[in-house]
Amino acid sequence: MQDRRDLTDAKINRDLLNFALVTPRWFWVVLLFLFAILGIAVYAYAMFINYGQGVTGLNRPAMWGFNITNFVFWVGISHAGVMISAILRLTQAEWRRPVTRAAEVLTVFALATAALFPVFDTGRAWRIYWSFPYDFARGIWPNPRSALVWDPSAIFTYLSSSAMFVYIALLPDLALARDRSAGWKRTLYSMLSLGFRGTSRQWRLQTIAGILLSALILPVFVSVHSIVSFDFSMALVPAWHSTIFPPYFVIGAVHSGVSAVVTLMVILRFAFKLEDYITPDHFDALGRLLIVVSTTWFYFFIVDTIYALYTRESVEVEIINLRTFIWPFNLISVIFLLTAYFIPVPLWLFKRVRRSVTWMLWTSLLVNVGMWLERFMIITPGLALKQPLTYSWGEYIPQPAEFALVLGSFALVATGVFLFAKFFPIIPVFDIKEGQVLKAEVKIGRREVPAVIRD
């Protein structure tokens, strides 16, 4: 990390709290835009409710389509946050400071959005309570032997843990916001900060909390996408029933999630003028991380394909054939491989690209286009394969309502993160200040090298 800027506490407070305390006019424009997209999605969902699942293109045998793709995709995105935050906290990586909170917040909103899609997909969302363990009178309970019951338990754990993680790490900054706000905002921050004053005890507990919660959340993070993969791998559907799915899903989630964090960092840097805090060094570090993560993901993808082919089971070979040569899956395969791996990774090998904010924005966006398609390619071709019984030879052609919900999901996550950034500092202020205090220059020969003081 070479970019070291000397920033005073007052400047850091001003820069990082400004958006939370002062509302620029463009805030309303962006919010209106996001609400407009959300409005389209709400209309599409109203169609779902009014006409039922018939407004989707779901047709036997492919009964899982965009909704479940979206679910898996957003669960994947949610993995970035805690992965980045927890691993970087545990390893005390210095460049984590401006990145952690945005990543954690992205986790919370992405996961909350993901959780909506299985509910949509059930068709009758108002009866979702049937799946809760509540019916003492009749003794009817969810069946714990089903992977579809493991999934909500994992997501509930991860969502509540991530939300608590965000809140605990936010306490000092809530106190800071309390000190600098007035009126109802001061009352709100005052209540949320619980009276935090920055005593040695409180800071000590904060420091331990960061490490302890990271250590506890990491196993949850791994379990969640493993369990999401069980939705598929525990079923006897060809192309799904694979032992490699849990690690393959986890690494895919990290790939798409870290890329989403890069995209978010670029947007935050531009929108909130955070050039002093989010520097090319951060993109460089994230780019290096992405090379490793994406190559590991690609390795799992290849292994999954080879396993399917090596057994020479006719149905597995047919699905590989469907994915590779049959329209439109052949086109989707090419797009997803190019966008998720073959375009971005060679580019990231160049330092100039990794340090370029513009290049990192576009390459990280490409990855997520690819990773969305990858989810779709995992889920749908396995089901879409024509079965021996001809009555179930329907085609899955996604309908406008499904596209609207995909769009709406992006708007929902964006709205959540945007509103969070409006009310709370999206970059941890105290963490940045701590970084300023702990930094040092060490003279080695004729060079002064940046260093960090550790306790």
Added chain:
Amino acid sequence: MATVTKTGVMGLFRETDVAADAVDRLNRSGFDHSDYEVLTGIPYPEDSFGEGRVSHRLYAFPFIGAVCGFAIGLLLTAGTQLSWPMVTGGKPILSVPPMIIIMYEGIMLGAILFTVIGIIFESRLPIFNRKLYDSRISEGWIGVVVNNPVERLDEAEQLLRQSGAEEIVSDSTGSGRRTGVGWIDE
């Protein structure tokens, strides 16, 4: 204006070293670590000011939470299967592998929930009563607040002044911001 009984005194310092000197003076004058607090805007390494190391029982919380989570996980999985005992394919009623998955999530959720409760509890939060504070602390100033013993607060004020405090704040002066849940006053 009615006389306010002094319940604490705070010295505000710009420099870390000067604040550490003030804490040294308090220690030498017989003030216990529990009699005063050092307020900072960032986490300094433990005992940077000579205020003593923090003892806590945070590490016990995740274990208690994990046990509770395990119990709830077991109850949900075993209890529900036993309450509707449906034999499938001649297999045992209790299917252990899937139970492990849900119990694992229960253990982790319990551990994390109790850790969060532990952090709040051990941080002595939430604070409902009035506590001395100054918003300059979040701009890099350091506050040394002496709360006890009440009969030695004047002496503590003198010590803080002699140590080079830029400003002395006490609740009897009416200055200084006091924090607490739900309200703040100047």
